[in-house]
Amino acid sequence: MSADTIRFNKLTIPDWSSFQIAIVKTDQPSIHRALLKMEHWHQLPSESVMKYYYDKLHLCVQADSNMSSSMIIHYLIKGLNDSLLPHVIFRHPATANDFLYIAQDEETILLALNYLSYALPNARIRYPNEDMHMDHQVNVVKRPINVNRRFFIWQHY
Template structure:
């Protein structure tokens, strides 16, 4: 049987009408909860999986509990809790069950009283924020009073102050954010940041960190200047023209009744003339107070005698003549 082109077109139209009459039931797909789909990471080894599980347990164990006190920030606490639960790969239903263990004090009493109207994690977050979020005036006052602490870095102060600005006014302009950031900055950084005129909060952070590093460097240099290294000013080896030997000389037993003579402090050579003392180069007389010398004495390398150096040797001329 030969099938013509018109017959093929007729068969195609019949099949199209048949498929168009099929009715699909979409109620099943609408009942599927997309929140039940959890994407878990693929671990390369069992040890890696055990390490991640141990890390998640440690973070959950050290999570701060919320009591509803006036000095606690419920928004920040919720962000921390949600981040830890996400790292622990908890499902939405398990987050709602786990967070109940981190409520203490008045917050725990509040949850027990309103548990009948709080059925899931999303509702819990909305209701606890409504119950414990401070008023607008309190948030504005806290934002204005937030200042950079003496030993606090610019980055830590910036992150905290930006969060307070967002809580007080989510639509706050960049100019107002920079105004509040600058007002709470350290007094030593404010003039330098204002002079550079930041346009965005990100520019403020970069400029403030640069000025902070410069001041830390300057403080380190000033500390080195105030605390110089100890320099030995009595080092006789610094002069290459003077060669000497230092040998210990024990005092004579006959001079045990005498005290060693104290020598006056040396005078600057530029302000006084050297006076040659011939008696200093003569052998000491035993039994006199001046016979005691220090435990270290200078020796001349020309005549090999003690008590003077080669520059002031009385026999230097004889050695120069070859006698």
């Protein structure tokens, strides 16, 4: 409620309790707007989990500064990107920080999988130990499955 509003409405606010009610009525639309915005806020396809998390958390605090951890997690999950949603739910985040850690972990995995699926079919991915010389003429020999038995069962290729 602005100072001008109070000045112009002095006659309609005779006592302290009326003043408190007027302030609550004035603030309710902004709280209601914050709740609606929070409920309908979804992660954009190009938006990182971290940006989504902090934006949504800010909206939760605006709507209710005493919101429980379980409600915050509920609203965070509610707007999460569909590709991450089942993976995050499966891992049961207990706190908002758990949610952030799990969602970022799953985001990293999905980005890696997307990178691998879009890689050219003939392109080779080089691994750190790939520089070692390997003789491709050598056959791999496996050990017996159960060495405690009298008759060994050997694995064959």
